[in-house]
Amino acid sequence: MPMAAAAVAGIVIDILMKAFPPVYEFIKKELDGGADAQKLRDEPVKFSISFGGGEGEAVKVQRAVEDEMLDPNQD
Amino acid sequence: MLKLRLAVVLAAALCMSCSVTPWKRLATGYNFVSLTKTLGEKFDSSVKKFLEVKRAECKAAHAIKTAEYDKCVLPAVRLSRAWTGEKAGKKTGKGGLGILQAGQRTTKLALDAAFDYVKTHEKACSGEAPPKDCHGDWKVLIKPGICAAWTVVDLGVKIGAFKTTDDPTYKLVAASVDAFACGR
Numbered sequence: 181m182p183m184a185a186a187a188v189a190g191i192v193i194d195i196l197m198k199a200f201p202p203v204y205e206f207i208k209k210e211l212d213g214g215a216d217a218q219k220l221r222d223e224p225v226k227f228s229i230s231f232g233g234g235e236g237e238a239v240k241v242q243r244a245v246e247d248e249m250l251d252p253n254q255d
Numbered sequence: 256m257l258k259l260r261l262a263v264v265l266a267a268a269l270c271m272s273c274s275v276t277p278w279k280r281l282a283t284g285y286n287f288v289s290l291t292k293t294l295g296e297k298f299d300s301s302v303k304k305f306l307e308v309k310r311a312e313c314k315a316a317h318a319i320k321t322a323e324y325d326k327c328v329l330p331a332v333r334l335s336r337a338w339t340g341e342k343a344g345k346k347t348g349k350g351g352l353g354i355l356q357a358g359q360r361t362t363k364l365a366l367d368a369a370f371d372y373v374k375t376h377e378k379a380c381s382g383e384a385p386p387k388d389c390h391g392d393w394k395v396l397i398k399p400g401i402c403a404a405w406t407v408v409d410l411g412v413k414i415g416a417f418k419t420t421d422d423p424t425y426k427l428v429a430a431s432v433d434a435f436a437c438g439r
Contacts, residue, residue, distance in 0.1 A: 223354065223384065236352055238306060238335050238338060239341055241335070242335040245331075246332065246343055248310075249324065249332070250321055250324065251343070252342075
């Protein structure tokens with residue numbers, strides 16, 4: 181007899197809980213997930229995805245290092 | 256490990272489909288994009304730190320503007336180029352950061368559009384198989400960006416740049432990216 185989706189999910193979550201706690205915590209939060217969902221329903225979306233002026237900080241150091249190289253065009 | 260990754264993907268897929276309200280699906284989408292932002296910031300910081308350390312080591316051992324200095328610092332520069340998409344002051348458009356950010360932008364647009372749709376069609380979006388308009392196509396949209404970023408991580412781990420494998424965010428994304436974003 182095929183297992184119900186919920187039963188399969190239960191087994192998977194059980195395995196994750198033992199084997200990989202950080203992933204389990206994330207998925208548990210999603211399964212329980214009322215808090216974020218209700219907040220999303222009640223409030224307008226405020227969400228930012230850009231960081232470091234869009235190009236990050238690593239590129240600034242990279243430019244400085246390339247200035248110090250004899251041949252910055254080499255691969 | 257592969258079985259565990261597949262289990263994670265399966266569990267995540269079940270989370271997306273077996274329960275809940277359209278608001279929860281959207282929250283999952285926004286949470287996922289937020290995680291990619293956090294991970295992107297950590298990658299950028301790790302690349303920067305690795306480059307700074309190698310720069311100092313190479314400067315201590317060799318004079319700048321010499322072939323020896325170039326040879327010493329080039330692996331770190333390669334990693335940085337793979338992440339930033341810039342080479343000798345020119346943008347290549349191929350960096351993990353830029354592709355990830357493009358994926359984030361289009362995914363956010365899809366989620367915002369779905370948010371607006373759900374507001375007026377909440378009942379239709381509450382079934383087990385809601386129309387695509389109810390949740391957007393964010394899983395497809397963000398795949399290239401995540402895969403590009405992951406390629407950089409893979410390179411960074413191989414040359415010893417990243418020591419963040421104990422980080423929970425890293426673990427979370429690492430567990431599913433290979434199978435989910437890169438199709439392995």
